[in-house]
Amino acid sequence: MISSIRSPLLHRVVLVLAVFGGLTACQKNDASAGQVAGKLNDAAQAAGQKLDQAASYIGQQVDATKSAAQQNLDSASAPSVTIDPKALASGAQANLQGAASAANAQLGKAAALTGQSLETAGRKLQQWSAQSTASSTNAAASSSAAGDSGDAQKQMDK
Secondary structure, X not given: OHHHHHHHHHHHHHHHHHHHHHHHHHOOOOHHHHHHHHHHHHHHHXXXXXXXXXXXXXXXXXXXXXXXXXXXXXXXXXOOOOOOHHHHHHHHXXXXXXXXXXXXXXXXXXXXXXXHHHHHHHHHHHHHHHHHHHHHHHHHHHHHHHHHHHHXXXXXXX
16 A cells, blocks of 8 residues: 555656756756756755655554554453454555645645746756857957958058
């Protein structure tokens, strides 16, 4: 039961980490790219903390349930004490679903931040490319004009 819930969560975590790794591999020197990486790192840490909290909460609930069951067994004077496995399973399932929901929400936020950051990085790359192209065109035009004026001067000197 637990592996079927964790499997999609692990896939999402791996996807988010892969995106973070890709962004880290780019290592842009732009200040905003560093901010994006910082925000993504913060989101990843928050998602990791939520997963740790969920796992801790589930562990506490399991321990509390075991303790309560043991107390019931110890205090029972007759073998008439019964533990309802369906109720225990239902409670555990509800706790797992709550933890999975919280983790899923954090992963959704991390994915949204990643998408926004990638869009921003793409726009910045387009701006940089346009500026670079304009600079190259202006430099070529000015060197061509300088060559033309030199030829005109030579013609006048003759």
